[in-house]
Amino acid sequence: MHPARKQRLILVVILVALSSAAVGFVTYAMRSNMNYFYAPKAFAAGEVPFEKRIRAGGCVVPGSIVRDGSSLDVRFALTDGEAELEVVFDKILPDLFAEGEAAVVTGKLEKGGFVRADQVLAKHDESYTPPEVAESMSGKASCHGDAKI
Structure with a gap:
Protein backbone atom coordinates (compact mmCIF):
# COMPACT_ATOMS: atom_id res chain seq x y z
CA MET A 1 0.00 0.00 0.00
CA HIS A 2 1.26 3.44 -0.89
CA PRO A 3 2.35 5.47 2.18
CA ALA A 4 0.01 8.38 1.35
CA ARG A 5 -2.99 6.01 1.10
CA LYS A 6 -2.00 4.30 4.33
CA GLN A 7 -1.77 7.69 6.05
CA ARG A 8 -5.25 8.70 4.77
CA LEU A 9 -6.74 5.36 5.87
CA ILE A 10 -5.31 5.79 9.37
CA LEU A 11 -6.69 9.34 9.49
CA VAL A 12 -10.17 8.16 8.42
CA VAL A 13 -10.16 5.34 10.99
CA ILE A 14 -9.14 7.77 13.75
CA LEU A 15 -11.85 10.26 12.72
CA VAL A 16 -14.53 7.54 12.70
CA ALA A 17 -13.40 6.28 16.12
CA LEU A 18 -13.39 9.80 17.62
CA SER A 19 -16.80 10.60 16.10
CA SER A 20 -18.24 7.37 17.48
CA ALA A 21 -16.83 8.12 20.92
CA ALA A 22 -18.24 11.67 20.82
CA VAL A 23 -21.72 10.39 19.86
CA GLY A 24 -21.50 7.79 22.64
CA PHE A 25 -20.55 10.39 25.25
CA VAL A 26 -23.30 12.78 24.16
CA THR A 27 -25.90 10.01 24.26
CA TYR A 28 -24.71 8.91 27.69
CA ALA A 29 -24.85 12.49 29.00
CA MET A 30 -28.37 13.01 27.63
CA ARG A 31 -29.76 9.87 29.28
CA SER A 32 -30.59 11.77 32.46
CA ASN A 33 -32.51 14.41 30.48
CA MET A 34 -34.75 12.02 28.57
Whole structure:
Protein backbone atom coordinates (compact mmCIF):
# COMPACT_ATOMS: atom_id res chain seq x y z
CA MET A 1 0.00 0.00 0.00
CA HIS A 2 1.26 3.44 -0.89
CA PRO A 3 2.35 5.47 2.18
CA ALA A 4 0.01 8.38 1.35
CA ARG A 5 -2.99 6.01 1.10
CA LYS A 6 -2.00 4.30 4.33
CA GLN A 7 -1.77 7.69 6.05
CA ARG A 8 -5.25 8.70 4.77
CA LEU A 9 -6.74 5.36 5.87
CA ILE A 10 -5.31 5.79 9.37
CA LEU A 11 -6.69 9.34 9.49
CA VAL A 12 -10.17 8.16 8.42
CA VAL A 13 -10.16 5.34 10.99
CA ILE A 14 -9.14 7.77 13.75
CA LEU A 15 -11.85 10.26 12.72
CA VAL A 16 -14.53 7.54 12.70
CA ALA A 17 -13.40 6.28 16.12
CA LEU A 18 -13.39 9.80 17.62
CA SER A 19 -16.80 10.60 16.10
CA SER A 20 -18.24 7.37 17.48
CA ALA A 21 -16.83 8.12 20.92
CA ALA A 22 -18.24 11.67 20.82
CA VAL A 23 -21.72 10.39 19.86
CA GLY A 24 -21.50 7.79 22.64
CA PHE A 25 -20.55 10.39 25.25
CA VAL A 26 -23.30 12.78 24.16
CA THR A 27 -25.90 10.01 24.26
CA TYR A 28 -24.71 8.91 27.69
CA ALA A 29 -24.85 12.49 29.00
CA MET A 30 -28.37 13.01 27.63
CA ARG A 31 -29.76 9.87 29.28
CA SER A 32 -30.59 11.77 32.46
CA ASN A 33 -32.51 14.41 30.48
CA MET A 34 -34.75 12.02 28.57
CA ASN A 35 -38.44 11.91 29.52
CA TYR A 36 -40.35 8.85 28.40
CA PHE A 37 -44.12 9.06 28.05
CA TYR A 38 -46.31 6.44 29.74
CA ALA A 39 -50.08 6.04 29.79
CA PRO A 40 -51.82 5.20 33.10
CA LYS A 41 -52.30 1.57 31.95
CA ALA A 42 -48.47 1.20 31.82
CA PHE A 43 -48.29 2.25 35.48
CA ALA A 44 -50.98 -0.30 36.39
CA ALA A 45 -49.04 -3.01 34.53
CA GLY A 46 -45.82 -2.16 36.41
CA GLU A 47 -43.90 -1.20 33.25
CA VAL A 48 -42.68 2.17 34.53
CA PRO A 49 -39.27 2.52 36.26
CA PHE A 50 -39.09 4.12 39.71
CA GLU A 51 -37.10 7.29 40.38
CA LYS A 52 -36.59 8.19 36.69
CA ARG A 53 -38.01 11.32 35.08
CA ILE A 54 -41.07 10.35 33.09
CA ARG A 55 -44.11 11.94 31.45
CA ALA A 56 -47.63 10.67 31.92
CA GLY A 57 -50.88 11.91 30.52
CA GLY A 58 -54.58 11.37 30.35
CA CYS A 59 -57.80 12.97 31.42
CA VAL A 60 -58.21 14.36 34.93
CA VAL A 61 -60.76 12.14 36.67
CA PRO A 62 -63.82 14.15 37.78
CA GLY A 63 -63.99 14.40 41.57
CA SER A 64 -60.36 13.36 42.05
CA ILE A 65 -58.84 16.79 42.74
CA VAL A 66 -58.01 17.15 46.44
CA ARG A 67 -56.26 20.29 47.66
CA ASP A 68 -54.36 20.52 50.94
CA GLY A 69 -55.66 23.48 52.93
CA SER A 70 -52.31 24.35 54.50
CA SER A 71 -50.03 24.12 51.45
CA LEU A 72 -50.05 24.14 47.65
CA ASP A 73 -50.17 20.31 47.52
CA VAL A 74 -52.77 18.94 45.13
CA ARG A 75 -53.65 15.30 44.50
CA PHE A 76 -55.55 14.20 41.43
CA ALA A 77 -55.94 11.16 39.20
CA LEU A 78 -55.35 10.79 35.46
CA THR A 79 -57.04 8.12 33.36
CA ASP A 80 -56.61 6.76 29.87
CA GLY A 81 -59.95 4.96 29.98
CA GLU A 82 -58.38 1.70 31.20
CA ALA A 83 -56.52 2.62 34.38
CA GLU A 84 -56.03 5.52 36.77
CA LEU A 85 -52.81 7.10 37.99
CA GLU A 86 -52.55 9.21 41.13
CA VAL A 87 -50.48 12.40 40.85
CA VAL A 88 -49.15 14.69 43.60
CA PHE A 89 -48.18 18.24 42.64
CA ASP A 90 -46.88 20.92 45.03
CA LYS A 91 -46.90 24.05 42.88
CA ILE A 92 -49.57 26.29 41.38
CA LEU A 93 -51.65 24.49 38.75
CA PRO A 94 -52.16 26.04 35.30
CA ASP A 95 -55.31 28.14 34.87
CA LEU A 96 -56.74 25.73 32.29
CA PHE A 97 -56.31 22.68 34.53
CA ALA A 98 -59.74 21.22 35.36
CA GLU A 99 -61.60 17.97 35.93
CA GLY A 100 -62.44 16.11 32.75
CA GLU A 101 -59.71 17.90 30.78
CA ALA A 102 -56.52 16.47 29.25
CA ALA A 103 -53.27 16.97 31.13
CA VAL A 104 -49.66 15.82 30.86
CA VAL A 105 -47.43 15.63 33.94
CA THR A 106 -43.65 15.37 34.21
CA GLY A 107 -42.10 13.90 37.33
CA LYS A 108 -40.99 10.68 39.01
CA LEU A 109 -42.85 7.54 40.00
CA GLU A 110 -42.59 7.09 43.75
CA LYS A 111 -42.62 3.79 45.68
CA GLY A 112 -46.21 4.42 46.79
CA GLY A 113 -47.38 4.00 43.19
CA PHE A 114 -48.04 7.69 42.54
CA VAL A 115 -46.24 10.27 40.42
CA ARG A 116 -44.68 13.25 42.19
CA ALA A 117 -45.00 15.82 39.43
CA ASP A 118 -42.78 18.85 39.04
CA GLN A 119 -44.66 20.12 35.99
CA VAL A 120 -48.30 19.93 34.87
CA LEU A 121 -49.35 20.91 31.37
CA ALA A 122 -53.03 21.49 30.63
CA LYS A 123 -54.66 21.54 27.24
CA HIS A 124 -55.04 24.95 25.68
CA ASP A 125 -58.35 24.81 23.81
CA GLU A 126 -61.46 22.72 23.36
CA SER A 127 -60.24 20.69 20.39
CA TYR A 128 -56.64 20.04 21.44
CA THR A 129 -55.39 16.89 23.12
CA PRO A 130 -51.64 16.36 23.54
CA PRO A 131 -50.38 13.85 20.91
CA GLU A 132 -49.13 11.39 23.53
CA VAL A 133 -52.50 11.44 25.31
CA ALA A 134 -54.40 11.05 22.04
CA GLU A 135 -52.24 8.05 21.11
CA SER A 136 -52.66 6.35 24.50
CA MET A 137 -56.44 6.89 24.36
CA SER A 138 -56.95 6.03 20.69
CA GLY A 139 -60.35 4.47 20.15
CA LYS A 140 -61.58 5.33 23.64
CA ALA A 141 -63.91 8.12 24.69
CA SER A 142 -62.37 11.58 24.84
CA CYS A 143 -61.86 13.45 28.09
CA HIS A 144 -65.36 14.89 27.84
CA GLY A 145 -66.85 11.47 27.15
CA ASP A 146 -68.75 12.72 24.12
CA ALA A 147 -66.52 11.80 21.20
CA LYS A 148 -63.76 9.46 20.15
CA ILE A 149 -60.20 10.69 19.84
